[in-house]
Amino acid sequence: MRAVAEAVIASTDELTALDQAIGDGDHGLNMKRGFEAVLAELSNICESPLPIALQKAGMQLVMKVGGASGPLYGTLFIAFGKALPENPSRDDFVSQFAAAIDAVKARGKSEQGQKTMLDVLIPVHETLAAGGDLAAVREAATQAAQATVPMLATRGRASFLGERSIGHMDPGARSSEILILAVADQMESLA
Numbered sequence: 001m002r003a004v005a006e007a008v009i010a011s012t013d014e015l016t017a018l019d020q021a022i023g024d025g026d027h028g029l030n031m032k033r034g035f036e037a038v039l040a041e042l043s044n045i046c047e048s049p050l051p052i053a054l055q056k057a058g059m060q061l062v063m064k065v066g067g068a069s070g071p072l073y074g075t076l077f078i079a080f081g082k083a084l085p086e087n088p089s090r091d092d093f094v095s096q097f098a099a100a101i102d103a104v105k106a107r108g109k110s111e112q113g114q115k116t117m118l119d120v121l122i123p124v125h126e127t128l129a130a131g132g133d134l135a136a137v138r139e140a141a142t143q144a145a146q147a148t149v150p151m152l153a154t155r156g157r158a159s160f161l162g163e164r165s166i167g168h169m170d171p172g173a174r175s176s177e178i179l180i181l182a183v184a185d186q187m188e189s190l191a
Helices: 001-012 012-022 027-040 042-046 050-063 069-082 092-110 116-131 134-146 155-166 171-190
Strands: none
Touching: 001 027, 001 155, 001 171, 012 027, 012 042, 012 116, 012 155, 012 171, 027 042, 027 050, 027 069, 027 171, 042 050, 050 069, 069 171, 092 116, 116 134, 134 171
16 A cells, blocks of 8 residues: 555656646646545554455545545545455456446446546456466556557546547556556565
């Protein structure tokens, strides 16, 4: 949890710059605020079993992150933790990640291909479900975030720009990539 929070916080300026190009410019600061709140509650969060810890972190994000990102990332964490067993297997992890993605789809009323965080989360899930290792997961996240650059945004604030949204990476896709890379790095260090 600490590594994810620190990775997002360290990327504040990058996420802000991405959002200034096609959004309202607050994604980096909003994400920083939310993950600083997670860090502030880290001892309380991490004393809980993994499913509860994820839900607690998600609640911090819902309460502290402004804009659409708070509800979407909060939903991702909360839904992921809801039915995850305390000691999840890879299959548990993969199936609950799918459930969390479905919850984000429902909350954001969006799908893959609309230039959102789903454009990273879904390919990463597909890679995991196909048995991909951590290197494959990292590559899927990075390629998927890059793939948002030529996309036309049809959801979120960037959709208001129409054709002008083309040529810019989606900030939510990039923040999702950052989260995935941080988790992959931590899992690798534990292996």
